[in-house]
Amino acid sequence: MKQFLLSVFLLTACFSASAQFPVGGTLGGGARKSTVTGRIVATILDSVSRKPIDYATVTLLKTSDNKSVNGGVTDDKGRIVLQNIAPDSYKLAIGFMGYNTKTVLVKTTPEKPDNNLGTIYIAPSANSLKDVTVVGQRAMIENKVDRLVYNAEADITNAGGDATDVMRKVPMLSVDASGNVQLRGGAVRVLINGKPSGTMANSVADALKMIPAEQIKSVEVITSPSAKYDAEGSGGIINIITKKNxxxxxxxxxxxxxxxxxxxxxxxxxxxxxxxxxxxxxxxxxxxxxxxxxxxxxxxxxxxxxxxxxxxxxxxxxxxxxxxxxxxxxxxxxxxxxxxxxxxxxxxxxxxxxxxxxxxxxxxxxxxxxxxxxxxxxxxxxxxxxxxxxxxxxxxxxxxxxxxxxxxxxxxxxxxxxxxxxxxxxxxxxxxxxxxxxxxxxxxxxxxxxxxxxxxxxxxxxxxxxDDPSRNFDYSQDVASAYGVMTFPIGKxxxxxxxxxxxxxxxxxxxxxxxxxxxxxxxxxxxxxxxxxxxxxxxxxxxxxxxxxxxxxxxxxxxxxxxxxxxxxxxxxxxxxxxxxxxxxxxxxxxxxxxxxxxxxxxxxxxxxxxxxxxxxxxxxxxxxxxxxxxxxxxxxxxxxxxxxxxxxxxxxxxxxxxxxxxxxxxxxxxxxxxxxxxxxxxxxxxxxxxxxxxxxxxxxxxxxxxxxxxxxxxxxxxxxxxxxxxxxxxxxxxxxxxxxxxxxxxxxxxxxxxxxxxxxxxxxxxxxxxxxxxxxxxxxxxxxxxxxxxxxxxxxxxxxxxxxxxxxxxx
Missing domain, CATH: 2.40.170.20 (TonB-dependent receptor, beta-barrel domain)
Structure with a gap:
């Protein structure tokens, strides 16, 4: 092999920023009975695995009349932020399928309108049998910051099919009868558990037919890959996650x-x-x-x-x-x-x-x-x-x-x-x-x-x-790459x-x-x-x-x-x-x-x-x-x-x-x-x-x-x-x-x-x-x-x- 050129470049960045943000009554425009509002912050984790639970439902109820005044769902880090909360006594109810509902008492005052509850653990429900730990069922579709996730294991119609059948039901993908996959009209790169596979090297269509649908846990659709990913895929990246973890x-x-x-x-x-x-x-x-x-x-x-x-x-x-x-x-x-x-x-x-x-x-x-x-x-x-x-x-x-x-x-x-x-x-x-x-x-x-x-x-x-050795084909391709990615806030x-x-x-x-x-x-x-x-x-x-x-x-x-x-x-x-x-x-x-x-x-x-x-x-x-x-x-x-x-x-x-x-x-x-x-x-x-x-x-x-x-x-x-x-x-x-x-x-x-x-x-x-x-x-x-x-x-x-x-x- 001829001398292989490796390109290495400088990928560090320096920046500094400082800002002051007003706190207290001016945030959120105020409540009806008080000019002071604040926020309630919490992070929801699984009590067994200590991992974040995303898409958990969080509801804020007044203690006095048990009426709901605010709510939302957790993000992929299990975090929830409830804004524009008037000072009062509340109950924070947290629920997710497969878990026991948990209620936490919360109180905010005009002097301390913000309340950071820190980490709250919720436990799997009593349906967790002696030898089976039942994990909360995810939503069929999860929309995360940089990707969309289709949870195939939650779709009962997938049984008996192959990966091609699964792909037909993933949002933003189009699949024809041959198994040709496109993402928003563009070509894609298909990974299995975040890795390439030799089965995909020749024909994706045939490779997808090799994977029983029962093996697939989820499919991630990444439309805007960062520089950390190989540059392949004009439409984006599809990552098939299997159940073998x-x-x-x-x-x-x-x-x-x-x-x-x-x-x-x-x-x-x-x-x-x-x-x-x-x-x-x-x-x-x-x-x-x-x-x-x-x-x-x-x-x-x-x-x-x-x-x-x-x-x-x-x-x-x-x-x-x-x-x-x-x-x-x-x-x-x-x-x-x-x-x-x-x-x-x-x-x-x-x-x-x-x-x-x-x-x-x-x-x-x-x-x-x-x-x-x-x-x-x-x-x-x-x-x-x-x-x-x-x-x-x-x-x-x-x-x-x-x-x-x-x-x-x-x-x-x-x-x-x-x-x-x-x-x-x-x-x-x-x-x-x-x-x-x-x-x-x-x-x-x-x-x-x-x-x-x-x-x-x-x-x-x-x-x-x-049949015709004169048409034999030998091909070599070497790729060297380097990347740098910086994540940082701009403002609040x-x-x-x-x-x-x-x-x-x-x-x-x-x-x-x-x-x-x-x-x-x-x-x-x-x-x-x-x-x-x-x-x-x-x-x-x-x-x-x-x-x-x-x-x-x-x-x-x-x-x-x-x-x-x-x-x-x-x-x-x-x-x-x-x-x-x-x-x-x-x-x-x-x-x-x-x-x-x-x-x-x-x-x-x-x-x-x-x-x-x-x-x-x-x-x-x-x-x-x-x-x-x-x-x-x-x-x-x-x-x-x-x-x-x-x-x-x-x-x-x-x-x-x-x-x-x-x-x-x-x-x-x-x-x-x-x-x-x-x-x-x-x-x-x-x-x-x-x-x-x-x-x-x-x-x-x-x-x-x-x-x-x-x-x-x-x-x-x-x-x-x-x-x-x-x-x-x-x-x-x-x-x-x-x-x-x-x-x-x-x-x-x-x-x-x-x-x-x-x-x-x-x-x-x-x-x-x-x-x-x-x-x-x-x-x-x-x-x-x-x-x-x-x-x-x-x-x-x-x-x-x-x-x-x-x-x-x-x-x-």
Whole structure:
């Protein structure tokens, strides 16, 4: 490896500020019977774990008449501030699901209008069984300062599905039938427990299908990542948190689901004794082969006139996979901790297919077989050091990822009065990645915090094309980065978080017998977030950040996938990274237990990567070649609205509306798509009945989607579930349904080039009926460890161009 340049820059900042603020009667405008008002402050913690409880309900009642005069919910640190409190005697009532309600007497006087109650502990309810510690159930959606959290484990309709099904219900995300995920119309980086995974290196869509929904605890959507994060993801970052965390004592769970579409199983076991902790998880997924159908029509203008290919294709693909993790965690003493984790996964997707093809009105027959595999090992090791100074932390992390992704296909084309054409292909993809990282956090005070760190990523990507070694592909990519982030207050209620990240990238690539291609580039990525706290638990946030997306193996691999020999797919090793600038303003508030969040954003992305279709002629037959190019600059405006409302204490209504524009311009090539509006609508209604019963219905609508060459029609998904808690709430059993009134999800796509038109009508089997069972044991008190986060690659958005069980001889 050539000399590797590490860019280190100065990331410290000095500032000083002092201000005096009036206290007492002028704050809040006064009360009706007194010109003096004050505030009541408290921090709510779990009495067992000593951790903050966010979204706990706090109500202030007058002692004299027991009437409510103020209230709110706690923030992510468990803190609550009640403003404009007239001097009097009060009762502070604190409640949260799964905890005993606690009441604290409070008194304020004109001489001392402010009362800081300090830390208040609330205990889990009596439903905490002898061997199970019941933790308070979180809200389905939590809106935090820098992220939105969807708590998947609280959604009973997820049972029996996979991570793709979960993503469809996360606010601000849009997911098509292939599993392609976008955040507000932009590309995203997907992490698992804050870490990259080799399963995501080739195709996110296929990787998400490998994860049973029962393994997912929550999904974090980070729209404005700070400079601490790798710069990858023009739309932002998605972090999937699984249920395999450390636990005190011995705990575990068993989940199983069976349905008409797929079966899932998952077993976890966690133990901690003294300073040593152990975590483990094993899961599997099996999707039955179901018939998918694709109708395709391609018309290409040639010197001899129009060449037409019309086909009706059927395929029966099977998806199956296994994954497992095991980890050790050891506390050397109160300030030193070491941990390690190994994750293994294997997944296959493929099967037979056939299609009847009209080649210029000549009926032909194509039969096929396709198999794609994804096998990965991820190993991490971390050392964490804290000190007596609260908040100070040093973390040293290492990670190694080994991926093997084989692809094999065979096609037989029978044309009347012509020799039989047999086409085969075999590719062995390898993706090795090594990472070293150091992060340091130093709090100058509770409100002034410095975060800084260094990181190096070393990637090697190899594509061995067994049928044609002259087209083998070797690719190396090394990335060095450094960052600094400072959090500090401006005035009394305004908080700023500003940072800068520097990344240097060095690339070397060899394709076949061509000369080695070399490239290197240096980028600076600033980030700024300003957050203002308003009255009534409302917050306004303004942010800016610059992001980058480097193409991964999915986009770079020059291997020609001819599983559908009339629609060939090939990567482009000459792709450049995308660069985007993101601006956002957001507002969130809580009104009597209801949550409202609104955000406006503007994003401009240069060298945006999209798929392109071009006709090619081979042996007198015209085919379509799909590859990838940097097509131009894409400006986008957007709006996101989220609301949650409880008409009754046990009834929750939730909705999310997302809008964004699509446009691509390129003065050099003449590309100008015009401006189109994309939207996504999500709605949910959940009701908790008596005796442990609960029910839920939900629905998602995605608008038509545009690319610079075409359009995909709108799609919708809907489902329902019923669950019953049994065995003294240690277990539950439930039934769920997905798209019960439509067997297939029908997706129509039309792509247009200067010399061709391609239309494709996909019928993908989606309807599903299922039953699920879950059982938990032990003391479920989870903790999360900090570790490596590689989030710098643009990941493949389609499983080798297929739609779930689609492929084989099906024409796209």
């Amino acid at each position: 450390n636990a005190q004592g011995i705990s575990g769970s068993v989940n199983a689901s069976a349905g008409t579409r797929q079966n899932n199983g998952n077993v976890s076991l966690n133990a901690k004794s003294g300073r040593l902790g152990f975590t483990s998880n094993v899961g599997g997924i099996y999707a039955y082969p179901q018939e998918s159908k694709v109708l395709s029509l391609t018309q290409t203008q040639t010197p001899d006139g129009f060449y037409t290919i019309q086909s009706t294709g059927l395929s029966n693909w099977t998806r199956k996979g296994l994954n497992g993790t095991a980890g050790l965690d050891y506390d050397i003493n109160s300030y030193h901790n070491v941990s390690t984790n190994v994750k293994l996964s294997t997944f296959s997707n493929g099967g037979p297919g056939s299609s009847d093809v009209l080649l210029n009105q000549v009926l032909s027959r194509n039969t096929s077989n396709m198999d794609m595999g994804f096998n990965n090992v991820d190993w991490t090791a971390d050392y964490r050091k804290t000190s007596k100074k609260e908040g100070e932390e040093l973390v040293v992390s290492g990670q190694a990822t080994y991926g093997r992704n084989p692809t094999n296909f065979a096609n037989t084309l029978v044309v009347p009065n012509a020799p039989v054409v047999i086409t085969t292909g075999s590719n062995r993809g390898k993706n090795n990645e090594y990472t070293g990282q150091v992060d340091y956090t130093y709090p100058f005070s509770k409100k002034v915090i410095l975060e800084t760190g260094l990181k190096g990523i070393f990637r090697t990507i190899i594509s061995d094309i067994l 209620k305004l908080t700023a978080k500003a940072g800068l990240r520097a990344e240097y990238t060095q690339i070397g690539a060899t394709s076949g017998t061509s000369a080695t291609f070399e490239n290197d580039y240096f980028n600076l990525f600033p980030s700024v977030v300003l957050s203002q706290t308003l009255k009534g638990m409302s917050t306004v946030k303004v942010s800016y950040n610059r992001r980058l997306q480097r193409p991964s193996l999915f986009y770079l691999n020059p291997f020609e996938n001819r599983s559908d020999q009339f629609n060939i797919m090939r990567g482009n090793p000459m792709l450049s990274p995308e660069l985007s600038d993101n601006f956002e303003i957001g507002y969130s508030t809580f009104i009597k237990g209801s949550v409202i969040n609104a955000s406006l954003f503007y994003r401009t992305t240069g060298d945006i990567i999209e798929s392109i279709i071009a006709p090619i002629t081979e042996n007198g037959i015209t085919r379509n070649l799909t590859t990838y190019q940097n097509i131009g600059r894409s400006p986008s405006y957007g709006l996101n609205l989220f609301g949650s409302y409880n008409p009754k204490p046990k009834w929750t209504l939730m909705s999310n509306l997302s809008f964004n524009t699509y446009e691509v311009n390129n003065q050099t090539t003449g590309v100008n798509t015009g401006t189109f509006l994309n939207y996504s609508v999500f709605g949910r209604s959940a009701y908790a009945l008596n005796k442990g019963w609960s029910t839920e219905v939900w629905g998602v609508i995605n608008s038509p989607r545009r690319t610079f060459q075409g359009k995909t029609d709108a799609m919708y998904f809907y489902g329902a579930a019923v669950k019953k808690e049994i065995f003294n709430k240690k277990a539950s059993i439930g039934v769920n349904v997905l798209n019960p009134f439509n067997r297939d999800l029908n997706i129509k796509t039309v792509n247009t080039t200067p010399v061709s038109v391609q239309s494709q009508d996909i019928y993908y089997p989606l309807r599903s009926f299922g039953i699920n069972f879950s059982y938990s044991f032990g003391k479920l008190k989870f903790t999360q460890k900090k570790t490596i986060k590689n989030d710098d690659l643009k990941q493949g958005d389609q499983g080798a161009g297929q739609v779930g069980g689609m492929g084989g001889g099906t024409n796209r």
